[in-house]
Amino acid sequence: DTGVSQDPRHKITKRGQNVTFRCDPISEHNRLYWYRQTLGQGPEFLTYFQNEAQLEKSRLLSDRFSAERPKGSFSTLEIQRTEQGDSAMYLCASSFMGRIETPSAVTEAFFGQGTRLTVV
Amino acid sequence: KQEVTQIPAALSVPEGENLVLNCSFTDSAIYNLQWFRQDPGKGLTSLLLIQSSQREQTSGRLNASLDKSSGRSTLYIAASQPGDSATYLCAVPLDNYGQNFVFGPGTRLSVLP
Numbered sequence: 001d002t003g004v005s006q007d008p009r010h011k012i013t014k015r016g017q018n019v020t021f022r023c024d025p026i027s028e029h030n031r032l033y034w035y036r037q038t039l040g041q042g043p044e045f046l047t048y049f050q051n052e053a054q055l056e057k058s059r060l061l062s063d064r065f066s067a068e069r070p071k072g073s074f075s076t077l078e079i080q081r082t083e084q085g086d087s088a089m090y091l092c093a094s095s096f097m098g099r100i101e102t103p104s105a106v107t108e109a110f111f112g113q114g115t116r117l118t119v120v
Numbered sequence: 121k122q123e124v125t126q127i128p129a130a131l132s133v134p135e136g137e138n139l140v141l142n143c144s145f146t147d148s149a150i151y152n153l154q155w156f157r158q159d160p161g162k163g164l165t166s167l168l169l170i171q172s173s174q175r176e177q178t179s180g181r182l183n184a185s186l187d188k189s190s191g192r193s194t195l196y197i198a199a200s201q202p203g204d205s206a207t208y209l210c211a212v213p214l215d216n217y218g219q220n221f222v223f224g225p226g227t228r229l230s231v232l233p
Contacts, residue, residue: 004163006163031219033219033220035221040225042124042211042224043164043209044223045214045221045222056215056220091163091164093164095219107169108166109166109221110166111156111164111165111166112163113162113163114163116161
């Protein structure tokens with residue numbers, strides 16, 4: 001396993017088009033996270049999954065955004081009717097949460113290389 | 121609401137210097153803190169994870185400390201090298217167990233040969 005992989009690495013799309021990104025986490029990791037990062041800023045949390053369940057969504061995740069993790073493995077993030085303000089780097093991360101949920105049961109998060117979206 | 125700040129925003133040092141990067145957070149009730157490195161146009165690489173029960177963590181030339189009561193963490197880089205040039209980000213979880221992080225804006229480090 002070479003880590004978290006994201007596809008595509010770059011996407012240029014016209015305003016109003018739909019786009020979909022894919023994330024493949026580290027295979028034994030049960031948690032998967034999506035973040036968005038704009039230039040010069042730290043990443044902002046969008047949503048996360050534990051196995052196939054989407055447990056939390058940020059208020060940044062508007063109705064045009066939807067994320068899935070159908071079999072608890074890979075995840076997709078879709079943006080409908082893209083806007084220029086959606087231009088950003090979209091980052092995926094994964095980690096493992098042990099069966100006994102204590103703070104120390106969470107391993108460190110590993111990030112993918114990101115998908116850079118440009119909406120023109 | 122948890123807010124994370126980092127100072128300085130940018131730092132330029134000659135090769136070989138020891139340096140300290142600072143991270144502050146407003147809500148001291150955190151369960152862990154993680155430091156990341158990000159190269160331009162790339163994803164994040166995890167450097168160190170400090171659990172709330174720990175005071176520091178070390179990995180090679182990196183040492184991170186955590187003072188929950190004062191809401192501060194520092195990342196110490198010894199004997200800096202040009203390959204250390206990158207943006208360094210600290211992050212704390214939004215909730216008790218997750219890694220739905222709040223990130224700082226980062227410190228952009230340049231190590232000059």
